[in-house]
Amino acid sequence: MKLLTRDTDYAIRALSSMGSSGELVTADDLVKKTGVPKPFLRKILQILGKKGFVKSYKGIGGGFRLSLPGNSIKLVDVMEIFQGPLKLNECFFKKMVCPNRATCPLKKKVDKIEKYVVSQLEAITIGSLSA
């Protein structure tokens, strides 16, 4: 099981490669820094732009820049964009109910695990990865 898809992975690489210097970085620069295939990276950058994580500038001399300080971009928010909300217990014992209970006893346990995972991921920021 993967915690992060490749989209997310690439997005994180891109975001942390932008740094907090405030300089513009082009997609080509980011391709060199991250090793991500260009068309795919461009698509990811466009999504990050729409979601407000980066600000983009067209034309010669243009590029991308973080629109927030790296320390205020949470990993879990980036994940959510590309993977949807973290729901570990999705689909579990769906319509069926456990044989001996009205509510699934496993759900509670999985919920507890999920809460922990989310809380840990909340604490990870882009900034904390490049510091």
Place this chain on the structure above:
Amino acid sequence: MKLLTRDTDYAIRALSSMGSSGELVTADDLVKKTGVPKPFLRKILQILGKKGFVKSYKGIGGGFRLSLPGNSIKLVDVMEIFQGPLKLNECFFKKMVCPNRATCPLKKKVDKIEKYVVSQLEAITIGSLSA
């Protein structure tokens, strides 16, 4: 993100539907109890048989039975059969390395999360779901 695939889900339903009474249960019985499509359930039962979780008996009056007490069948072992080993950090920042470090700072954090998740899953047994 799903913690468990449908295979695993169905396998757990089947195992916990067998109970610990020691009686034989046929695939047809389990279909009724679990709502899983029969051919798929049969495939899953065969895998559980090969892996030693259930013992099977052919012919009229045959069926399946847990080969271990429910309390000694761990959820994480069932997961491993159908989903492979739990590796949350698989593929993460694969060949690439984070810009400012030789080792990926995220890997450590994900490893920590993974350890917790595994430890929690280790504690969940089939028996604990139907008790």
Place this chain on the structure above:
DNA sequence: CAAAATGATACTAAGATGGTATCATTTAGA
């Protein structure tokens, strides 16, 4: 106006997931 950059959007290949279908084998019992 041209070149360099991003924006928008449609398309595609491969693998994983969630099944189905078929035939072989074993066993109990009339």
Place this chain on the structure above:
DNA sequence: TCTAAATGATACCATCTTAGTATCATTTTG
């Protein structure tokens, strides 16, 4: 011994997700 009821083995298939490509439009600077 024949038959029905059960599992064993195996091959096949449809859909969805993932990971990516391709193309053209738009904006901006010089």
